[in-house]
Amino acid sequence: xxxxxxxxxxxxxxxxxxxxxRCKPISGHNSLFWYRQTMMRGLELLIYFNNNVPIDDSGMPxxxxxAKMPNASFSTLKIQPSEPRDSAVYFCAxxxxxxxxxxxxxxxxxxxxxx
Amino acid sequence: xxxxxxxxxxxxxxxxALVLLRCNYSSSVPPYLFWYVQYPNQGLQLLLxxxxxxxxxxxxxxxxxxxxxxxxxxxxxxxxxxxxxxxxYFCAVSVNSGYSTLTFGKGTMLLVxx
Numbered sequence: 001x002x003x004x005x006x007x008x009x010x011x012x013x014x015x016x017x018x019x020x021x022r023c024k025p026i027s028g029h030n031s032l033f034w035y036r037q038t039m040m041r042g043l044e045l046l047i048y049f050n051n052n053v054p055i056d057d058s059g060m061p062x063x064x065x066x067a068k069m070p071n072a073s074f075s076t077l078k079i080q081p082s083e084p085r086d087s088a089v090y091f092c093a094x095x096x097x098x099x100x101x102x103x104x105x106x107x108x109x110x111x112x113x114x115x
Numbered sequence: 116x117x118x119x120x121x122x123x124x125x126x127x128x129x130x131x132a133l134v135l136l137r138c139n140y141s142s143s144v145p146p147y148l149f150w151y152v153q154y155p156n157q158g159l160q161l162l163l164x165x166x167x168x169x170x171x172x173x174x175x176x177x178x179x180x181x182x183x184x185x186x187x188x189x190x191x192x193x194x195x196x197x198x199x200x201x202x203x204y205f206c207a208v209s210v211n212s213g214y215s216t217l218t219f220g221k222g223t224m225l226l227v228x229x
Contacts, residue, residue, distance in 0.1 A: 033217075042220075042221045043159075045216055045218075100209040100210050101209075103149075104217060105161075106151075109158050
């Protein structure tokens, strides 16, 4: 079985540019999570979708960040405009139902560097 | 709201020694508890989870953890460390309350020396 797929794996961009990160969850999973990992703040949940609907976006840092899930097999996280402090590893994860006991399966991450 | 505290950002052991990684949680309702492992430049992988069945949970790669409600702890152990265990380990908590999300600890880096 294919796991969670993220692209690109690495992204280097300049401040002010738009960045789009992509995620394909595990087939059949109906919950999708976007996380950001930094040395200073650890793993932070940015947004959580269930059945393609955003349930909790309280972790999205500011209006420069937006996320969409147009269908069950695809999600994007967009940063516009990007800033150096957005440099981090961004993970996508999916789970089968979103219930508390469910295992979340993580993708390999996208390492974003904003110069 | 729930939270997790992992004691020690780094733990060093010798190969063959006992591994003990500490995790304490805070939750106003019965929790679900997880340990994930992250190898360099990879995503997180589930080691084991506690979902209110047996309090001693066995996971992959010889790891196990014991849920102790009285101590609000879920420490991770392995009797004998292997070089391949060197990685970062994350404890996480969620609850059974409608839609629930994971709250992660800061992580503990396990260093294994020969």
